[in-house]
Amino acid sequence: MPNSPRSKRKKKITTKGLRKMKEEGEKISALTAYDCVMAQLLDQSGVDVILVGDSVATVMQGLDTTVTVTMEHMLYHASLVRRGVERALVVGDLPFMSYQVNSDEALRNAGRMVKESGVEAVKLEGGQVVCETVRRIVGAGIPVMGHLGLTPQSIHKFGSYQVRATTDKEADEVRRDAKALEEAGVFAIVIEKVPAALATEVSQSVNVPIIGIGAGAGCDGQIIVSHDMLGIYTRFHPRFVRRYAELAETMRDAFEQYVGDVKSGEFPSADESY
Ligand code: KIV
Secondary structure, rough: OOOOHHHHOOOOOOOOHHHHHHOOOOOOEEEEEEOOOHHHHHHHHHEEEEEEOOOOHHHHHOOOOOOOOOHHHHHHHHHHHOOOOOOOOOEEEEEOOOOOOOOOHHHHHHHHHHHHHHHOEEEEEEHHHHHHHHHHHHOOOEEEEEEOOOOHHHHHHOOOOOOOOHHHHHHHHHHHHHHHHHHHOOHHHEEEEHHHHHHHHHHHOOOEEEEOOOOOOOOOOOEEEHHHHHOOOOOOOOOOOOOOOOHHHHHHHHHHHHHHHHOOOOOOOOOOOO
């Protein structure tokens, strides 16, 4: 595979490197991971950013929302992922209510995330309302990734996971939030489930990379949840998820074959015994 990302760069990805990629027009690829083995596979694929997302709630913990994820959950998963990665930039999500109370608590939790798990940056949701917090965390030397548009931690406020910023007022707010986050010092911003034209405009209006999820092709990069794109998590199939595999079916078939082989005595064979 001479042109596959796997055979490309080995150089460690940094926040500065991502900025350079935007400047040079190279698209940024990002995916989520929650454990070491998956993180190793992602890193070997050449992905640029690995996010230890609080989507761990839905795709691993079997929950409906990300609201109940704790710092302890995130620290555990982030430390597993960090262990499996050499090249990609690893970002740890700060869970709901770990950064909203005040900026002291936010700074303490961002510090824990970096020190205890080894991730290189943190992500938090929100715009102007979190800018003071972003300044404090960045001021302490911890890179911060923003998250605008659909912000799943606020699901109970919005009541749905529908596309955001479809009115002029909300679109203006996204534009202002992106500028404010950039001024506060974020190194990148995830924009989730907003109209493609708005995400393109925002990408062109700020200097930091905009990483889209359900936000069209005009962003500086793309992120999706690995378990969604692999077809492992099949409870929902949002239109913005492209399935690159149907692993749920493959896995179920393998488990069924194993169960059949055990029942019939076909497994283990003499070669598989001592
Ligand atoms: O938690 C997560 O996986 C995320 C991505 C969907 C951006 O925030």
